[in-house]
Amino acid sequence: MRLDRLVGKWVGIGKRRTRELFEAGRVRFNGEVVAEGGVAVGTFDRVEVDGKILQERVPRYVILNKPAGVVSATVDEEHTTVISLIDVEWAGELHLAGRLDRFTTGLVVLTNDSRYSEWLTLPGSKVGKVYLVEVDGGIGEEVVAAFQKGVVFEKEGITTAPAKVELLASNRCRLTIYEGKHHQVKRMFARFELKVVSLHREAMGDLRLPDDLEGGAWREFRPRIPTFLGSQT
Ligand code: URA
Secondary structure (H helix, E strand, C coil): CEEEHHHHHCCCCCHHHHHHHCCCCCCCCCEEECCCCCEEECCCCCCEEECCEEEEECEEEEEEEECCCCCCCCCCCCEEEHHHCCCCCCHHHCEEEECCCCEEEEEEEEEHHHHHHHHHHHHCCCCCCCEEEEEEECCHHHHHHHHHHCCEECCCCCCCCCCEEEEEEECEEEEEEEEEECCCCHHHCCCCCCCCCEEEEEECCEEEEECCCCCCEEEECCCCCCCHHHHCC
């Protein structure tokens, strides 16, 4: 939304008085006095009138190593949530950029920047989600070929996007998928009557789970924001 509209709304004044505020140099946008209110305001822009902050929100990006048993939710009556592992006062602002099932371990990203989380998770962005998978049987050539081509999920009438498979053992592989459908990896293997017995997310695009981040631990990181999203700070 335009800066002058927001200032008018937040201060509770009409168009003429808002214009006067701008002309008198009483409005600052990201620290600079602005005489005109035509600029578009983003979620993380700082807006002040007479030194009083009307909007100031710090973008937060958190990487967490989810242990088994913890749920990818912000609230849950029964189980520990990923949010409850983040013991800072701004944890409540965060949302998940892609969920993991309760017994899946590994990389979870939380942020208050919805443009970043959308980019990370929407299939159109083609960000690869990399999983270490162990199943209860042999992963045959037909499975690898089908995953590389796309697997049909009949109930939904969809075909998964071509995935990458690196066989590590007869029953273990590194699988890269470019979407995040509900229980996607389990359902892909289930098509071949294979049950996933262990699932761990290692990476999302170039964001890798650091080796020194123990289960349940988290840290902030600076994302490489694609240029088309622009800087949000
Ligand atoms: N696919 C699954 O089946 N489960 C996960 O947790 C992630 C991907």
